[in-house]
Amino acid sequence: MAVVAQEPVITQTHADVTRDVVATLGKPSTGYVLAFFSAVGLFLAGALTLLVLLKDGLGHAGYQPPIFWSVYITTFVFWIGIGHAGTLISAILYLFRSPWRTAVYRSTEAMTVFAVMTAALFPIIHIGRQWLFYWLLPYPNQRFLWPNFKSPLVWDVFAITTYFTVSTTFLVYGLVPDVAAVRDKVGGWRKLVYRFASAGWLGTDNQWRHYSRAYLYLAALATPLVLSVHSVVSWDFASSIVPGWHGTIFAPYFVAGAIYSGIGMVLTLIIPLRRVLKLEHMITDYHFDNLAKLTLLTGSILFYAYGMEYFIAWYSGNTFEQTTFWRRAFGPYWWAGWSMIICNAFVSQLLWFKKIRVNRTSLFVISIFINIGMWFERFVIIVSSLSNDYMPWAWDQLNPTWADWGILAGSFGWFGMWFLLFARTFPIVAIQEIKEMIPLPRKRGGHH
Amino acid sequence: MGRRPKVVPGVLASFEQIDAATDAIKALRAGGHRGLVVYCSHPNHELEEALETPVSPVRLFTLIGGLTGCTAAFSMTIWMNLDWPTLVGGKAIAAIPAFVVPGFELTVLLGALASVLGVILLSLLLGQRGVMYDPRFSDDRIGVFVPAGAADAPALERLFRDAGAVEVRHATP
Numbered sequence: 001m002a003v004v005a006q007e008p009v010i011t012q013t014h015a016d017v018t019r020d021v022v023a024t025l026g027k028p029s030t031g032y033v034l035a036f037f038s039a040v041g042l043f044l045a046g047a048l049t050l051l052v053l054l055k056d057g058l059g060h061a062g063y064q065p066p067i068f069w070s071v072y073i074t075t076f077v078f079w080i081g082i083g084h085a086g087t088l089i090s091a092i093l094y095l096f097r098s099p100w101r102t103a104v105y106r107s108t109e110a111m112t113v114f115a116v117m118t119a120a121l122f123p124i125i126h127i128g129r130q131w132l133f134y135w136l137l138p139y140p141n142q143r144f145l146w147p148n149f150k151s152p153l154v155w156d157v158f159a160i161t162t163y164f165t166v167s168t169t170f171l172v173y174g175l176v177p178d179v180a181a182v183r184d185k186v187g188g189w190r191k192l193v194y195r196f197a198s199a200g201w202l203g204t205d206n207q208w209r210h211y212s213r214a215y216l217y218l219a220a221l222a223t224p225l226v227l228s229v230h231s232v233v234s235w236d237f238a239s240s241i242v243p244g245w246h247g248t249i250f251a252p253y254f255v256a257g258a259i260y261s262g263i264g265m266v267l268t269l270i271i272p273l274r275r276v277l278k279l280e281h282m283i284t285d286y287h288f289d290n291l292a293k294l295t296l297l298t299g300s301i302l303f304y305a306y307g308m309e310y311f312i313a314w315y316s317g318n319t320f321e322q323t324t325f326w327r328r329a330f331g332p333y334w335w336a337g338w339s340m341i342i343c344n345a346f347v348s349q350l351l352w353f354k355k356i357r358v359n360r361t362s363l364f365v366i367s368i369f370i371n372i373g374m375w376f377e378r379f380v381i382i383v384s385s386l387s388n389d390y391m392p393w394a395w396d397q398l399n400p401t402w403a404d405w406g407i408l409a410g411s412f413g414w415f416g417m418w419f420l421l422f423a424r425t426f427p428i429v430a431i432q433e434i435k436e437m438i439p440l441p442r443k444r445g446g447h448h
Numbered sequence: 449m450g451r452r453p454k455v456v457p458g459v460l461a462s463f464e465q466i467d468a469a470t471d472a473i474k475a476l477r478a479g480g481h482r483g484l485v486v487y488c489s490h491p492n493h494e495l496e497e498a499l500e501t502p503v504s505p506v507r508l509f510t511l512i513g514g515l516t517g518c519t520a521a522f523s524m525t526i527w528m529n530l531d532w533p534t535l536v537g538g539k540a541i542a543a544i545p546a547f548v549v550p551g552f553e554l555t556v557l558l559g560a561l562a563s564v565l566g567v568i569l570l571s572l573l574l575g576q577r578g579v580m581y582d583p584r585f586s587d588d589r590i591g592v593f594v595p596a597g598a599a600d601a602p603a604l605e606r607l608f609r610d611a612g613a614v615e616v617r618h619a620t621p
Contacts, residue, residue, distance in 0.1 A: 014489060014588035138528060146528035150536045155549040162553040166560045173564060177586075181489065184583035200572050202581055205486040205499055207571040212491045213504035214563040221510075221556045221563075232549060435490040440466035440590070443612050 021427045022185045024277040039416030046410010058128045060403035067386045071404035074378040076122030085262025086112025091222035100290040102433040109171045114418040116164045152235040159232040178427040230258040243320040244385030253305040260298035264370030271364045285358040292357035299348025333384040343373020458595040460580045460617045461608035468612030469590040470498040487591035506566040513562020514555045521554035580619040
């Protein structure tokens with residue numbers, strides 16, 4: 001049995017690709033409408049919760065000493081993590097010239113942008129006085145104060161705004177030639193909209209010359225950015241002295257976890273999406289096999305990181321570190337600790353089997369486990385570490401309240417709403433990149 | 449809406465086969481024709497080779513953007529710390545290692561934005577206007593446009609047909 005998936009022979013012509021992708025923008029199916037309105041419903045629930053928080057303050061969120069970072073920061077890190085797969089697939093795999101990225105990169109890029117957009121809401125929700133969020137930015141103000149640039153929290157503001165801007169730019173930039181292809185296929189008012197969005201793109205040799213070059217540079221700039229964003233997020237924790245946070249392993253550990261969770265979410269989204277949009281012949285076993293292998297790799301790095309955290313806790317001889325890790329597995333948050341280990345370290349190991357990698361049902365179920373496991377990982381790192389500090393008399397637990405769950409559900413609604421809207425408005429499969437892989441016909445026959 | 453650009457007179461040929469298009473481009477270039485506009489739905493190396501396209505100067509935008517970002521970030525963080533000196537964790541007031549992160553972020557941010565600005569400027573704003581186009585060029589056809597007066601048009605049409613064009617149209621002002 002072949003372990004390495006063969007690149008499939010594309011039998012479609014260029015005209016087929018345009019037709020099939022433009023067809024995804026037609027009349028929505030019932031499944032799509034149901035999914036969209038469910039997302040809107042969840043979003044409204046979150047918005048209502050936020051209104052109550054705005055009126056009454058963060059007291060509803062269940063904070064109590066010593067835990068003042070809980071579900072909102074957990075969910076912030078969760079969504080930022082999700083936002084890593086997109087740019088990894090679109091930029092890093094572009095530089096590596098991986099052919100399998102073409103069919104899935106647009107959907108993962110869109111997922112990235114909307115995930116980061118979702119994540120960016122959380123620090124603002126978390127600060128309590130949401131209307132003062134701009135205090136984090138360096139602007140001349142009446143207090144004559146500047147942000148503390150030695151703090152990872154301020155680095156994070158820069159890292160996330162940069163990541164959001166660059167990944168949005170990357171997504172929009174890649175869309176322009178595809179929007180032009182849609183413009184040339186549709187009629188009526190839609191043509192006007194797409195004409196405006198295509199920004200005068202005609203696909204001339206001069207346009208492609210500058211476009212392709214700049215795409216390469218964007219990919220080269222985005223590559224270190226992907227690795228840096230979650231590293232900076234990890235330093236929010238690692239540069240403090242809380243036991244369970246103060247580790248040099250944090251940056252690579254967080255980056256691997258981010259990519260793992262991102263690909264988990266990609267699988268959760270594209271498995272149903274390809275069916276709803278009738279793209280089964282474009283997103284095939286070949287793509288799922290490769291995505292699953294990437295999941296296996298990053299899942300195994302996480303497995304190693306979990307093991308290494310426990311080993312170092314024991315080997316360091318530091319009582320506080322040892323206690324924290326003992327309590328992760330057998331303390332009051334044991335359920336979260338074990339959810340994280342089982343869902344991330346163990347479930348990912350099932351992907352060693354090719355039968356599981358190419359079976360959509362099993363992959364979908366595994367992807368749900370990954371999403372759950374990665375949320376718990378952040379919950380464990382944040383809440384369980386804070387629950388036991390250096391002073392045992394101050395130890396306490398936090399139980400998430402309706403205000404936490406409401407905002408969490410709302411974030412899924414907010415994300416789903418944008419993603420679904422995007423999937424119907426813009427080509428979810430990159431038309432021009434797929435065409436680049438299909439040889440054009442020749443009068444002399446054969447291939448180049 | 450702006451004014452409709454003036455139509456560039458010339459001949460536009462549609463090709464279904466890539467080697468037919470490159471043959472036509474090579475023949476036109478050998479015949480001394482300049483100012484060709486070649487349409488394709490995707491970037492194609494064979495067309496680039498036939499046109500002998502020079503490397504895009506967009507890299508200059510990337511470089512200047514990146515360097516501006518880097519300089520701006522370090523100057524901003526150092527100046528702000530000197531303007532409001534606070535001792536944090538025993539670090540120096542202008543603690544360069546701590547400012548590497550904002551430095552890196554702004555390098556990437558301005559480098560990326562400048563690259564896109566370069567493309568907008570070079571290919572959309574400074575690009576040729578009023579050249580005949582066909583919607584099938586974004587689908588499965590390759591287009592080659594050559595600016596020419598009415599006198600040269602029949603000879604050019606013959607050249608295109610000989611190379612294997614499936615359709616030839618004339619643009620008249």
